[in-house]
Amino acid sequence: MMNHDQIPDEPPPFLRTWPRVYAFVLIYLAAVIGAFYWFTVHYAP
Amino acid sequence: MTPLDWVVLFAWLIFLVSYGLYRGRGSDTANQFLLAGKTMPWYAMGLSIMATQASAITFLTTTAQGYVDGLRFVQFYFGLPIAMVILAATVVPAFHRARVYTAYEYLEKRFDSKTRSLVALIFLLSRAAQSGVALAAPAIALSAILGWPFRLTAILMGGLVILYTTTGGIKAVTWADVQQMVVITASLLLACLIAISLLPPDVSFLDAVRLAGAAGRLKAVDTHFDPNNRYNIWTGLIAATFLFLSYFGTDQSQVQRYLTGRSIGQSRLSLIFNAVFKVPMQFGILFTGAMVFVFFLFQRPPLIFQPVDMQRLESMSEYPALESRFERAFEQRQAAARRVKDAQEPASRSAAIQEFRTAQSQMDVLHADALKATNSSDTNYIFLSFVTHYLPRGLVGLILGVIFTAAMSAISGEINSLATVSVIDIYRRHFRPDATDRETVTASRAATAVWGIYAVGFAMFVGQSFGALIETVNQVGSLFYGSMLGVFVIAFFLKRVGATAAFIGVIAGQSASFAAAKFTSIAYLWYNVVAALTVVIVAVLVSYARPGGGPPGPRAIP
Numbered sequence: 001m002m003n004h005d006q007i008p009d010e011p012p013p014f015l016r017t018w019p020r021v022y023a024f025v026l027i028y029l030a031a032v033i034g035a036f037y038w039f040t041v042h043y044a045p
Numbered sequence: 046m047t048p049l050d051w052v053v054l055f056a057w058l059i060f061l062v063s064y065g066l067y068r069g070r071g072s073d074t075a076n077q078f079l080l081a082g083k084t085m086p087w088y089a090m091g092l093s094i095m096a097t098q099a100s101a102i103t104f105l106t107t108t109a110q111g112y113v114d115g116l117r118f119v120q121f122y123f124g125l126p127i128a129m130v131i132l133a134a135t136v137v138p139a140f141h142r143a144r145v146y147t148a149y150e151y152l153e154k155r156f157d158s159k160t161r162s163l164v165a166l167i168f169l170l171s172r173a174a175q176s177g178v179a180l181a182a183p184a185i186a187l188s189a190i191l192g193w194p195f196r197l198t199a200i201l202m203g204g205l206v207i208l209y210t211t212t213g214g215i216k217a218v219t220w221a222d223v224q225q226m227v228v229i230t231a232s233l234l235l236a237c238l239i240a241i242s243l244l245p246p247d248v249s250f251l252d253a254v255r256l257a258g259a260a261g262r263l264k265a266v267d268t269h270f271d272p273n274n275r276y277n278i279w280t281g282l283i284a285a286t287f288l289f290l291s292y293f294g295t296d297q298s299q300v301q302r303y304l305t306g307r308s309i310g311q312s313r314l315s316l317i318f319n320a321v322f323k324v325p326m327q328f329g330i331l332f333t334g335a336m337v338f339v340f341f342l343f344q345r346p347p348l349i350f351q352p353v354d355m356q357r358l359e360s361m362s363e364y365p366a367l368e369s370r371f372e373r374a375f376e377q378r379q380a381a382a383r384r385v386k387d388a389q390e391p392a393s394r395s396a397a398i399q400e401f402r403t404a405q406s407q408m409d410v411l412h413a414d415a416l417k418a419t420n421s422s423d424t425n426y427i428f429l430s431f432v433t434h435y436l437p438r439g440l441v442g443l444i445l446g447v448i449f450t451a452a453m454s455a456i457s458g459e460i461n462s463l464a465t466v467s468v469i470d471i472y473r474r475h476f477r478p479d480a481t482d483r484e485t486v487t488a489s490r491a492a493t494a495v496w497g498i499y500a501v502g503f504a505m506f507v508g509q510s511f512g513a514l515i516e517t518v519n520q521v522g523s524l525f526y527g528s529m530l531g532v533f534v535i536a537f538f539l540k541r542v543g544a545t546a547a548f549i550g551v552i553a554g555q556s557a558s559f560a561a562a563k564f565t566s567i568a569y570l571w572y573n574v575v576a577a578l579t580v581v582i583v584a585v586l587v588s589y590a591r592p593g594g595g596p597p598g599p600r601a602i603p
Contacts, residue, residue, distance in 0.1 A: 009138070010310035018313065022130040025320045029126040032324055033278070036119065036265035043258025045398050 046191070046433070050442030057228075057446035061453075062205050065221035069213015075485040078214035079146050079465050085216075085305040089223050091318030094293075094302045095326070096222035096451070097458035099229065104451050105186055107327065108428035111334020112341075115262035117276045119331055121570075122324045124285030128293060129320035133313040135537055136294045141309045146469045148300040148533070155536040156544035158474065163551055164529055165470035168297055169463060171525035176459040176496065177503025183452035184504060186425045189353050190433060190445065196505060202453055203501035210457045211493045215305055218457045225447070225454045230326070232444050236428075237333040239436055240340045252386050253339045259385045259398050260342075260405065262335040265328070275568035284570035291526035291573055295533050298462035337431050342382045344435075345375050348412065350426035354419040363418055371411045378404035456500055464492035524562055527573035528554035531580025539581070542588045550584030 012021045046054075072078040110118045145151050149168065153161035180199055188198040209217045241250055248256075257263050267277040274280065293299045293316070306312030348371050349355040358364050381401035388394035416422060432444045468488045473480050480488065531554045535542045542550075558576035561567060567575075 010308050012310065012314065012317075018134065021317060022134060025126050025130050025317060028321060029123065029324070033123060033266065036116075036328070037268075040116075040264050040266045043254060043263040045259045045261055 046441065046445075047438045049438045050445070053439050053442030054446040054449070057443060058205065058449065061221055061224060061450050062209050064224055065209035065217040066213055068220035069209060069217025072212075072214040072216050073486060075146075075482050075489065077216070078486050078489050079301070079469070081214070081216040081219060081305040083305060084307050085219060085311070087306065087311045087314035087318060089219050090302050090306055090312065090315035092226040093219040093222035093458075094299060094315060094319055095323065096226045096229070096454045097298055097302065098292075099226075099451060099455075104229070104330070104448055105183065105425040105428055107330045108334040108337065109424045111262070111331035112338045112427050113334075113424065115257075115260075115335060116265040116328065116331045117267060119265050119324065119328050120267065120276050120278055120281035121285050122327045123278065123281035124283070124287070125289045125323050126320035127282070127286045128289035129316040131290060132294050133316045136533070137303060137312045137316065138309050139537060140300065140304060141306075141312065145304070147297050147466050148295055149297070149466065149470045152532065152536060152547075153474075156547050160532065160544055160548045160551065161470060162474070163548060164295075164532055165466050167525050167529060167551075167555070168295075168466055169471075172296075172298065172459055172463055173496075173499070174503070176456060176463065176500040177507050179455045179459060180452065180500050181504035181507040182425070183448060186429060187445065187449060187452075189351060189426070190429050199501055199504045202449065203456070203497055203504070206453045206457045206460065207494055207497035210461050210497065211490050214489070214493075215301060215461055218454075218461050219302065219305065221450075221457070222454050225450050228443070228447050229451060232440075232447050233330060233333055235440065236432065236436065236444065237329070237336055239440075240333065240336040240431070243340055243344070243435060245343050248339075248343065248386065253336060256339050256342060256382055256386060257335040259401065260338065262338055272567050272571055275570050280568060280570055284568070284574055287530060287573040287577055288523070288526060288570055291530035291577070295526070295529040296462075297466050298458045301462050301465060302458075334428065337428065340431070340435075343379060345372070347430065348415040349419065349421065350423040350430040351421055352426070352430075354416075354421040354423065358415055358419050361418060367411060367415055367418075371408065371415075374404055374407040374411060378408060456497075460493055460496040460500060463496040464489055467492045467496070523569050524558045524572055524576075525555070527558050527576025528580050530573065531577040531584075534577065534581055535584050539585065542584050546584040546587035546591070547580075549587050550580040550582075553583035554580030 012018055015021050015024060072081075074082075076082055107118065140148065140151060143151050143154055145154070147165070149161045149165040152164055180203055184195060184199040184202055187193070188195040191198070209221065241253060244253055254263070267274075268279075269277055270279045271277060272280070275284075303312040303315050306315065347355055348367060349358055358367075378401060381397055381404050384397035385394060385401055388397050429445075429448075433441055436444065468485060472488055472492070473485060477484065477488075528551050532547055532551050535547050535550065554576040557579035558572045561572050561575045562569070
């Protein structure tokens with residue numbers, strides 16, 4: 001079996017570290033839900 | 046369907062299959078056939094994951110949900126980005142470092158062979174039924190629209206899938222999916238734009254959005270908590286997160302996609318890609334359905350969207366009365382829609398909306414009466430009916446071709462993963478541990494063909510004899526995910542829990558899932574939560590009651 005160190009990993013192409021990318025995704029999700037909520041309220045019958 | 050549409054339809058089918066075969070060439074080792082030699086870039090894996098999940102029936106039912114029920118289904122996907130972040134941070138590096146072909150192989154490294162075999166069997170049982178349904182449901186819809194016999198449609202779809210999946214393995218599947226996803230996205234966007242452009246000249250895009258809102262089709266977020274309602278923000282954020290963790294973290298049809306990545310980072314990016322684009326894409330599909338609804342406010346819809354059942358209805362004695370009442374209700378609804386659009390004052394708008402709802406209810410009742418008279422269901426035909434009657438020549442053929450290949454894409458992912466688990470976790474583990482690479486590839490091709498033929502056979506059985514079984518099979522499939530998730534949670538995070546405790550936990554979790562389905566009325570998404578928590582709790586209790594809960598396995602992962 002191959003040594004674990006031989007499995008290539010790489011930093012993300014943006015935001016430099018993976019934890020920052022994960023934080024970005026969660027903030028993005030919150031923003032999307034917020035936008036959908038505004039949409040729901042704004043166009044409610 | 047004009048001759049141009051038929052040409053486009055067949056050209057698209059031939060292109061996609063040929064492209065899959067071309068990109069799948071050289072898949073003559075187990076590593077190439079099952080994992081594409083671990084060479085895939087993130088965007089190919091990301092689009093393939095999306096395409097496998099977006100089966101044709103999702104394509105048809107999601108637009109129909111937008112039409113009938115509005116945007117609230119989008120909440121189901123709120124858990125997806127959360128699940129993707131958790132998986133990218135934990136599961137992706139673990140699977141890559143364990144150098145496994147299947148997710149279940151990891152369980153033997155962590156626990157023992159019986160736990161691996163049990164979970165592999167759960168996967169095979171749940172996926173086997175769903176592969177037939179993934180073929181049957183779109184084959185039924187397309188055969189009605191194209192006027193082809195159902196059996197011929199199912200055999201054509203299944204035959205093409207078997208051809209490129211058996212020949213090119215995961216590489217053919219993935220690259221075919223990439224083309225597929227690009228064309229799906231473009232066609233849906235075009236369909237939405239055309240629905241808007243076909244509105245009467247006095248109805249602008251903003252008017253259309255306001256009308257969809259007035260009809261209750263733009264309610265995207267429901268903050269009221271109700272465990273019996275599958276579409277609210279809490280179900281989406283909590284229960285659906287469990288579902289997506291199970292689906293993307295333990296289902297081989299998804300795991301195999303990101304195991305083909307050339308590095309951990311590429312595999313992570315493929316999941317992040319889905320985390321960012323999946324929710325807006327679902328919103329777009331539902332919004333297209335809502336715009337088709339607005340289009341049919343000004344263009345009279347048929348009493349039944351399913352063309353064969355509509356013809357049957359026309360020959361019935363009750364048809365003339367139903368038709369004239371439907372026509373009247375449509376005219377009232379159209380007039381009310383115009384009043385809603387033109388109303389300036391809140392009071393007059395409110396009165397117009399009330400009038401609109403009354404007319405809509407009348408149309409819904411008449412539609413339900415027509416469906417009852419013909420004993421049919423037409424939800425999957427709403428979008429198809431719009432496409433075939435109102436889209437320009439050529440585009441009709443392309444969209445029908447895309448729906449055709451969306452089904453093929455989902456089935457190719459299913460049979461490819463079923464074959465991989467059959468060969469790696471069953472055949473090579475229990476029957477031929479010393480199988481050569483060449484024998485493994487031959488067995489994988491044979492297993493792919495067998496699962497493909499099985500899917501076609503099961504589709505014919507489901508489609509011809511038990512149409513209502515489709516819904517049941519889909520729900521039964523969701524019963525298995527929670528226990529699979531539970532055992533992987535133990536494998537990754539509870540290092541002190543041993544093999545026997547995990548095995549007992551899986552059996553307890555599966556029982557809890559069945560009990561929740563049988564004895565409670567909670568929405569099926571919560572079965573995943575119940576089963577996953579039961580697996581973890583029971584396994585922990587057993588490991589405390591019986592220290593070690595059995596050995597962690599001879600090849601425990603450090």
